[in-house]
Amino acid sequence: MFAPKYRAYGISAWGMAAVLGPVLGTIWELMWLSGFCLVVLFFFLPESSASNIIYRRTARLRKVAHTGDIPLRCGPEIEAENMSGKDIAMMVLIRPFSLTFTEPVLLALNLYIALLYALLYIWFESFPIVFGGFYGFDDGEIGLAFLGILVGALITLPPFWWFLHVHTEPKFDENGDLTPELRLPPACVGGFCVTICLFWFGWTARPSVHWIVPIIGSGLFSIGAFLLFNSVLNYIGDAYPKYAASAFAGNDLMRSSFGAAFPLFAGAMYNNLGVPWASSTLAFLSMLFIPVPFILIRWGKQLRMRSKMARHDI
Numbered sequence: 001m002f003a004p005k006y007r008a009y010g011i012s013a014w015g016m017a018a019v020l021g022p023v024l025g026t027i028w029e030l031m032w033l034s035g036f037c038l039v040v041l042f043f044f045l046p047e048s049s050a051s052n053i054i055y056r057r058t059a060r061l062r063k064v065a066h067t068g069d070i071p072l073r074c075g076p077e078i079e080a081e082n083m084s085g086k087d088i089a090m091m092v093l094i095r096p097f098s099l100t101f102t103e104p105v106l107l108a109l110n111l112y113i114a115l116l117y118a119l120l121y122i123w124f125e126s127f128p129i130v131f132g133g134f135y136g137f138d139d140g141e142i143g144l145a146f147l148g149i150l151v152g153a154l155i156t157l158p159p160f161w162w163f164l165h166v167h168t169e170p171k172f173d174e175n176g177d178l179t180p181e182l183r184l185p186p187a188c189v190g191g192f193c194v195t196i197c198l199f200w201f202g203w204t205a206r207p208s209v210h211w212i213v214p215i216i217g218s219g220l221f222s223i224g225a226f227l228l229f230n231s232v233l234n235y236i237g238d239a240y241p242k243y244a245a246s247a248f249a250g251n252d253l254m255r256s257s258f259g260a261a262f263p264l265f266a267g268a269m270y271n272n273l274g275v276p277w278a279s280s281t282l283a284f285l286s287m288l289f290i291p292v293p294f295i296l297i298r299w300g301k302q303l304r305m306r307s308k309m310a311r312h313d314i
Contacts, residue, residue, distance in 0.1 A: 202279025
């Protein structure tokens with residue numbers, strides 16, 4: 001749907017939704033919005049798979065073309081005919097797992113994004129404790145406390161697009177390709193933003209400090225999450241273009257699993273440790289992954305060259 005040069009703009013729009021969905025929506029509102037999008041996309045979203053487009057075009061040409069005894073066939077059609085049920089199962093069900101756990105680069109990045117999801121949903125559990133318990137907000141006002149995350153994301157978008165236009169786009173070669181590691185500098189900034197946010201929020205969320213201070217700090221999380229999501233997902237698409245769907249599927253499974261599981265113990269953690277040390281624990285966890293984009297910028301190309309799945313030509 002997007003050329004690699006402009007893919008980051010599309011992912012940034014998706015990333016905004018991923019970060020801001022929990023901020024703006026209730027379950028009913030998200031269901032209405034999703035239902036509307038489902039209907040619109042079902043009827044109006046054009047096919048974007050190159051293989052499917054070529055197959056459909058070949059099928060149309062077969063109806064009108066006269067090729068004698070040699071029927072028109074296309075590469076994807078021939079490839080599909082040579083695939084067994086086992087091959088299809090391996091591609092659809094096994095490859096996302098095998099890619100994740102046999103590619104050290106993918107495993108590190110998937111764990112980072114999964115941890116980010118886990119931190120986000122654990123941290124959200126502290127908002128009723130802080131703003132309801134410390135500051136006396138009612139349920140509606142607690143909902144408004146999440147708007148700092150919205151503001152942080154909106155502030156991030158224009159300078160990030162400027163960075164893409166000025167610094168990233170000119171580095172694409174004449175074939176429209178970019179060295180994957182050039183996607184990662186924003187992630188270096190994003191990792192620090194998440195850690196600073198958690199420390200800031202944990203140690204300023206107290207009755208003696210005005211409620212606006214932790215809300216301002218919360219905006220740093222959306223800045224960090226936005227930069228990390230965009231950088232990591234674009235890196236995966238550039239480094240593993242042939243297996244991008246499987247790589248993204250593995251990333252999605254891991255982050256969704258972490259996001260679902262970690263909040264189960266969030267309440268107990270905040271009640272037992274208290275807001276300052278519970279948030280600090282999350283901050284220390286986030287610090288463990290800060291070096292990941294720096295390592296990949298320095299040694300990512302060497303790691304890709306050793307991989308059987310990653311791209312070697314750039």
